Amino acid sequence: MHxxxxxxxxxxxxxxxxxxxxxPINYGFVPGIIGGDGEEQDVYVLDVDKPIDRCSGKxxxxxxxxxxxxxxxxxxxxxxxxxxxxxxxxxxxxxxDSYVELLVDNDIS
Numbered sequence: 001m002h003x004x005x006x007x008x009x010x011x012x013x014x015x016x017x018x019x020x021x022x023x024p025i026n027y028g029f030v031p032g033i034i035g036g037d038g039e040e041q042d043v044y045v046l047d048v049d050k051p052i053d054r055c056s057g058k059x060x061x062x063x064x065x066x067x068x069x070x071x072x073x074x075x076x077x078x079x080x081x082x083x084x085x086x087x088x089x090x091x092x093x094x095x096x097d098s099y100v101e102l103l104v105d106n107d108i109s
Contacts, residue, residue: 003058003059004056004057004058004059005030005033005043005056005057005059005073005075006030006031006054006055006056007028007029007030007043007045007054007055007056007057007075008028008029008030008031008053008054009026009027009028009045009051009052009053009054009055010027010028010029011023011026011027011028012026012027012051012052012053013025013026013048013049013050013051013052014051015027015051021091021092022091023091024088024091025044025045025046025048025088025089026044026045026048026051026052026055027042027043027044027045027092028042028043028045028054028055029041029042029043030043030073035070035071036068036069036070036071037068037069037070039070041071041073042070042072042073043059043072043073043074043075044063044072044073044074044075044088044089045057045075045076046074046075046076046077046080046085046088047076047077047078055075056075057075057076057077058075058076058077059073059074059075059103060074060075060076060079060080060102060103061073061074061080061082061085061100061101061102061103062074062100062101062103063085063089063093063098063099063100063101064098064099064101065093065096065097065098066096066097066098066099067096067097068096068098072089072093072098074089074100080102081102082100082102085100085102086100
Protein backbone atom coordinates (compact mmCIF):
# COMPACT_ATOMS: atom_id res chain seq x y z
CA MET A 1 0.00 0.00 0.00
CA HIS A 2 1.31 3.40 -0.96
CA UNK A 3 0.72 5.76 1.95
CA UNK A 4 1.50 9.14 0.38
CA UNK A 5 0.29 9.52 -3.20
CA UNK A 6 0.15 12.06 -5.99
CA UNK A 7 -3.30 12.33 -7.57
CA UNK A 8 -4.46 13.69 -10.91
CA UNK A 9 -8.02 15.01 -10.62
CA UNK A 10 -10.25 14.07 -13.54
CA UNK A 11 -13.56 14.97 -11.87
CA UNK A 12 -13.10 18.19 -9.94
CA UNK A 13 -15.48 19.43 -7.27
CA UNK A 14 -18.62 20.61 -9.12
CA UNK A 15 -18.15 18.23 -12.07
CA UNK A 16 -21.41 16.71 -13.36
CA UNK A 17 -21.20 13.29 -15.02
CA UNK A 18 -23.37 11.84 -17.79
CA UNK A 19 -25.85 10.48 -15.19
CA UNK A 20 -26.42 13.96 -13.75
CA UNK A 21 -24.39 13.32 -10.59
CA UNK A 22 -22.56 16.41 -9.38
CA UNK A 23 -19.35 15.72 -7.48
CA PRO A 24 -19.24 17.49 -4.08
CA ILE A 25 -15.56 16.56 -3.67
CA ASN A 26 -12.56 16.18 -5.95
CA TYR A 27 -12.05 12.73 -7.47
CA GLY A 28 -9.10 11.42 -9.40
CA PHE A 29 -6.54 8.68 -9.85
CA VAL A 30 -2.98 7.74 -8.99
CA PRO A 31 -0.91 7.49 -12.17
CA GLY A 32 0.97 4.23 -12.54
CA ILE A 33 -0.93 2.26 -9.88
CA ILE A 34 -3.48 -0.11 -11.38
CA GLY A 35 -6.68 -0.83 -9.48
CA GLY A 36 -8.96 -3.87 -9.52
CA ASP A 37 -10.75 -2.73 -12.67
CA GLY A 38 -7.52 -2.63 -14.71
CA GLU A 39 -7.51 1.17 -14.72
CA GLU A 40 -5.43 3.52 -12.59
CA GLN A 41 -6.33 3.55 -8.87
CA ASP A 42 -9.26 5.87 -8.07
CA VAL A 43 -9.07 8.31 -5.17
CA TYR A 44 -11.56 10.47 -3.28
CA VAL A 45 -9.93 13.71 -2.08
CA LEU A 46 -11.28 15.19 1.15
CA ASP A 47 -10.38 18.55 2.77
CA VAL A 48 -10.23 20.57 -0.46
CA ASP A 49 -13.11 22.99 -0.91
CA LYS A 50 -12.37 24.17 -4.45
CA PRO A 51 -11.90 22.44 -7.81
CA ILE A 52 -8.29 21.38 -8.39
CA ASP A 53 -6.41 19.49 -11.09
CA ARG A 54 -3.83 17.66 -8.98
CA CYS A 55 -2.81 17.16 -5.37
CA SER A 56 -0.95 14.85 -3.05
CA GLY A 57 -1.87 13.43 0.29
CA LYS A 58 -1.92 10.55 2.71
CA UNK A 59 -4.22 7.58 2.15
CA UNK A 60 -6.35 7.39 5.32
CA UNK A 61 -8.94 4.83 4.23
CA UNK A 62 -9.89 2.28 1.61
CA UNK A 63 -13.43 1.84 0.36
CA UNK A 64 -14.13 -1.77 -0.51
CA UNK A 65 -17.01 -2.70 -2.80
CA UNK A 66 -18.53 -6.12 -2.23
CA UNK A 67 -20.33 -5.93 -5.58
CA UNK A 68 -17.51 -4.53 -7.71
CA UNK A 69 -13.90 -5.51 -8.40
CA UNK A 70 -12.32 -2.21 -7.49
CA UNK A 71 -11.51 -0.28 -4.35
CA UNK A 72 -11.34 3.46 -3.84
CA UNK A 73 -8.67 5.18 -1.78
CA UNK A 74 -9.44 8.21 0.39
CA UNK A 75 -6.84 10.91 0.99
CA UNK A 76 -7.10 13.72 3.50
CA UNK A 77 -5.07 16.15 5.58
CA UNK A 78 -6.78 15.21 8.84
CA UNK A 79 -8.24 12.07 10.42
CA UNK A 80 -11.84 11.15 9.59
CA UNK A 81 -14.27 8.71 11.13
CA UNK A 82 -15.95 6.01 9.05
CA UNK A 83 -19.23 7.95 9.29
CA UNK A 84 -17.61 11.19 8.07
CA UNK A 85 -16.07 9.41 5.09
CA UNK A 86 -19.35 7.65 4.27
CA UNK A 87 -21.13 11.01 4.24
CA UNK A 88 -18.53 12.54 1.89
CA UNK A 89 -18.59 9.69 -0.65
CA UNK A 90 -22.29 8.80 -0.47
CA UNK A 91 -22.99 10.57 -3.78
CA UNK A 92 -21.34 7.63 -5.60
CA UNK A 93 -21.06 4.84 -3.07
CA UNK A 94 -24.85 4.80 -2.57
CA UNK A 95 -24.97 2.74 -5.77
CA UNK A 96 -22.64 0.03 -4.41
CA ASP A 97 -22.48 -2.35 -1.49
CA SER A 98 -19.39 -0.75 0.00
CA TYR A 99 -17.72 -0.29 3.35
CA VAL A 100 -14.93 1.94 4.66
CA GLU A 101 -11.75 0.50 6.12
CA LEU A 102 -9.87 3.08 8.16
CA LEU A 103 -6.15 2.54 8.02
CA VAL A 104 -4.61 1.83 11.41
CA ASP A 105 -2.57 4.99 11.48
CA ASN A 106 -5.38 7.36 10.49
CA ASP A 107 -3.54 9.92 12.65
CA ILE A 108 -2.32 12.54 10.19
CA SER A 109 -0.11 14.43 12.66
